[in-house]
Amino acid sequence: xxxxxxxxxxxxxxxxxxxxxxxxxxxxxxxxxxxxxTEGTIHFDGQDLFAASKSEMHKLxxxxxxxxxxxxxxxxxxxxxMQVVSEPLVVNHxxxxxxxxxxxxLIAVEMAPPEQYLGKFPYELSGGQRQRVAIARxxxxxxxxxxxxxxxxxxxxxxxxxxxxxxxxxxxxxDLTYVFITHDLAVARYMSDRMAVMYxxxxxxxxxxxxxxxxxxxxxxxxxxxxxxxxxPRTRHQGVHLKGEVPNAVDIPTGCRFRPxxxxxxxxxxxxxxxxxxxxxxFAACYLVEKPA
Numbered sequence: 001x002x003x004x005x006x007x008x009x010x011x012x013x014x015x016x017x018x019x020x021x022x023x024x025x026x027x028x029x030x031x032x033x034x035x036x037x038t039e040g041t042i043h044f045d046g047q048d049l050f051a052a053s054k055s056e057m058h059k060l061x062x063x064x065x066x067x068x069x070x071x072x073x074x075x076x077x078x079x080x081x082m083q084v085v086s087e088p089l090v091v092n093h094x095x096x097x098x099x100x101x102x103x104x105x106l107i108a109v110e111m112a113p114p115e116q117y118l119g120k121f122p123y124e125l126s127g128g129q130r131q132r133v134a135i136a137r138x139x140x141x142x143x144x145x146x147x148x149x150x151x152x153x154x155x156x157x158x159x160x161x162x163x164x165x166x167x168x169x170x171x172x173x174x175d176l177t178y179v180f181i182t183h184d185l186a187v188a189r190y191m192s193d194r195m196a197v198m199y200x201x202x203x204x205x206x207x208x209x210x211x212x213x214x215x216x217x218x219x220x221x222x223x224x225x226x227x228x229x230x231x232x233p234r235t236r237h238q239g240v241h242l243k244g245e246v247p248n249a250v251d252i253p254t255g256c257r258f259r260p261x262x263x264x265x266x267x268x269x270x271x272x273x274x275x276x277x278x279x280x281x282x283f284a285a286c287y288l289v290e291k292p293a
Contacts, residue, residue: 002201002252010144013171013178015188015209017224018198019246024181027198028147031179032066033057044145062092065138069150071130075122081106081133082118088141105136108173109166128159135167139174147179152187164191185224189213194281197221200249200257203275207282218284219262256286264288 004027008014016024029035031042033049042049044060052060065088068074075084085102089095106114109132122130131151138146148167152160164187171178180191188195189209196206197220205218216222223242242261247253253260255270262269268287275283276290 004201004203006196006203006206008145008177008179010177011175012193013168013180013191015180015182015192015195016198017182017185017188017195018204019183021246021249022198023201024183024198025149026201028066028149028179028181031145031147032064058092062141063143064145064147065141065143067131067134067138067146067148067151070154071127071134072122072154074134075130077122079121080118081120081122081125084122084133085137085140088137092141094141101140102136105140106133108139108170109133109136111136126159127155128163131155131163132166135163135170139170139176142174143176145177145179147181149181150183151180153182153184160187167191185213186228197224200247200252202257203285204258205282205284205286206275207279211279211282215279217278217282217289218258218286219264219288220258221284 004023006014006027016027018024026035030037031049033042036050041051044063047056047060049057049060079087082099082102085105086098089098089101102118103114106112106117111117111129111132117125117129117133122133125133135151151167152163155163167178168191170176178191180188182188182191185195192209194207195209195212197204197212197218199220205212205216205221212221213225216225243263244261247257247260255272256262256265257272259265259269266287273285273287275285278284278289
């Protein structure tokens with residue numbers, strides 16, 4: 001992770017998209033202060049997370065929650081669903097109406113009647129139900145920010161759309177802000193207001209999700225989108241073929257990090273580009289998008 005500058009607007013859904021190892025999850029862990037940076041800052045409502053005291057951080061954590069990728073691993077198998085969903089309330093010493101809040105959270109994620117699930121253990125539920133429980137656990141303390149790390153990648157395809165639609169409904173109902181991490185551009189397009197495409201720890205392109213998908217400008221974004229299958233069998237698929245493999249993150253190429261694989265690389269790419277505005281709220285880190293003086 002290097003040189004990432006990102007602003008998340010209240011009430012929006014921002015997707016972080018890219019291949020495995022590009023830094024999406026590391027950035028999310030920094031946002032939650034599960035990792036400390038070697039340099040740089042992250043502000044939440046104007047407060048520097050890394051300068052916050054233990055008591056200040058405790059209050060800030062009430063405003064942010066996470067939904068993890070694997071619903072089979074993120075729930076304690078020894079705890080009942082009542083214990084799992086109520087855990088954020090217990091940990092944060094929120095007493096009073098605990099059962100009522102757990103019931104409301106389960107109803108919100110469409111697990112009704114809640115009494116049918118409260119005494120069960122995670123192994124008694126399907127994958128989709130477990131992820132609903134994980135989402136219920138995240139919203140039970142009424143957070144403002146939810147970071148969802150590949151929340152549907154471990155689920156059956158038939159269940160994914162249900163969970164994504166549920167998350168969008170919850171966003172509207174509770175005025176949530178999402179950071180949605182995924183490697184699937186189709187999912188990102190469906191879920192997000194804005195999309196940030198990452199490559200080797202930096203943002204390659206960022207902008208409104210529909211605009212980035214309809215009019216990508218960075219060669220890496222174009223390559224990712226060209227790999228998506230089309231529903232029309234009559235459409236001839238012409239992918240953008242990249243050279244080689246993703247470089248080792250320990251030995252990052254000089255200049256533009258995408259340069260060794262880019263079919264359009266030229267001499268100037270030996271210097272690392274900054275994000276350049278290519279449209280309203282749309283930026284890309286590529287010299288090819290510069291307008292002639």
